[in-house]
Amino acid sequence: MRVVTQYVEKAQDLTSLKGIRLLRRMTPKQFASPPVLLLSYPRSGSSWAGKILATSKQLAYLREPITQPYLKRLGGEQAVFNVEDSHSDFDKYKKLADEAFAGIPRVHRGVIDNKRDFLPFTKNTKQKLLIKEVNPGAAKFYCTQYNVYLCLLLRHPAAVALSFHERGWLQRHSELLTDEPELDEWGRFGKLYGTFVAEAVEVVAQHHHAKIIQYEALVSDPKQQYANLFTDCGVALPDNFDSVIEQYCYSKSDLSSGYQTQRNSQLTAQKWKTKLSAEQINSLRAGYLTSALAYYREPSDWPI
Numbered sequence: 001m002r003v004v005t006q007y008v009e010k011a012q013d014l015t016s017l018k019g020i021r022l023l024r025r026m027t028p029k030q031f032a033s034p035p036v037l038l039l040s041y042p043r044s045g046s047s048w049a050g051k052i053l054a055t056s057k058q059l060a061y062l063r064e065p066i067t068q069p070y071l072k073r074l075g076g077e078q079a080v081f082n083v084e085d086s087h088s089d090f091d092k093y094k095k096l097a098d099e100a101f102a103g104i105p106r107v108h109r110g111v112i113d114n115k116r117d118f119l120p121f122t123k124n125t126k127q128k129l130l131i132k133e134v135n136p137g138a139a140k141f142y143c144t145q146y147n148v149y150l151c152l153l154l155r156h157p158a159a160v161a162l163s164f165h166e167r168g169w170l171q172r173h174s175e176l177l178t179d180e181p182e183l184d185e186w187g188r189f190g191k192l193y194g195t196f197v198a199e200a201v202e203v204v205a206q207h208h209h210a211k212i213i214q215y216e217a218l219v220s221d222p223k224q225q226y227a228n229l230f231t232d233c234g235v236a237l238p239d240n241f242d243s244v245i246e247q248y249c250y251s252k253s254d255l256s257s258g259y260q261t262q263r264n265s266q267l268t269a270q271k272w273k274t275k276l277s278a279e280q281i282n283s284l285r286a287g288y289l290t291s292a293l294a295y296y297r298e299p300s301d302w303p304i
Contacts (some may be wrong), residue, residue, distance in 0.1 A: 016204065031129045034147055034148055035146060035149070036128055036129065036146040036149045037131050039133050039134075039200065040154070040155070041136055041160055041196065045155055045265075048265070056235045056238050060117035060130065062103075063110055063112075064110055065106065066100055066135075076089060076092075078173075080135050097142070101145075103129055109202065136199065140199075140203045150203070150210035151210075154213070155213060156272065158284055160274040161189050170259070172191065173189060176192055178185055190283075190287030194290070195292070198294075201294070213225075214295070218265070219268070273303060281284060281304055
């Protein structure tokens with residue numbers, strides 16, 4: 001009891017993120033193996049999928065514990081890049097990842113979903129870490145370094161591109177590809193998306209504990225697809241599973257900001273078909289088809 005009191009005095013507030021981080025460092029909580037990594041390209045629906053998975057009491061959820069502090073505190077320039085030891089920010093990135101997979105994330109708003117999951121005195125010994133991240137260029141790094149169960153979430157590149165465009169990110173992101181002068185920003189985005197995700201798909205093929213999920217499959221039959229996903233992650237369905245699906249997949253919430261996780265998911269899946277012009281779609285598709293990604297390649301995937 002004396003030790004606990006000392007921890008509380010030093011942490012000052014057990015409910016604060018800084019207090020939890022201090023307690024986790026002093027008395028690490030052990031999580032069950034393997035950690036679950038939900039990985040996608042940014043704006044591919046992983047926040048939505050992560051919140052649904054986090055309704056299981058057997059999953060302790062961290063939302064972008066590497067990307068968020070890397071971009072907003074440590075001077076990182078891009079969320080998506082190949083994580084190799086030759087990269088100038090490799091040591092920063094690896095330190096953030098080491099802490100995240102130890103369940104001791106950096107203090108940053110929105111990273112910890114449920115603070116109690118990370119207190120060292122809780123008795124839930126069956127809990128696994130669920131980490132949601134948005135850099136498919138780090139897939140090999142994550143699988144090699146942390147022996148994760150990898151869930152790679154794919155989404156139609158046009159839906160992802162539209163979301164980037166609506167946030168004013170498209171042009172800057174497309175500048176990562178500088179050697180394709182014949183492609184406009186839509187075409188460059190398509191090639192970037194296809195190239196990075198194709199590399200992650202190859203990692204899935206080589207990693208024993210991994211699966212590919214398509215956003216469109218999740219929204220077409222969310223109850224069955226999420227039931228399968230909980231099982232694949234090695235955790236039980238939440239007791240209120242039916243209401244979770246209703247809340248997160250069939251909500252009538254306003255979607256104007258684009259950040260809501262409670263949504264009518266079928267509407268969000270189809271939005272690009274009416275929002276993008278034929279010229280934008282054709283340009284995006286032309287760039288995308290130069291990549292090796294084997295998904296979304298049929299003419300029927302690109303209705304105009």
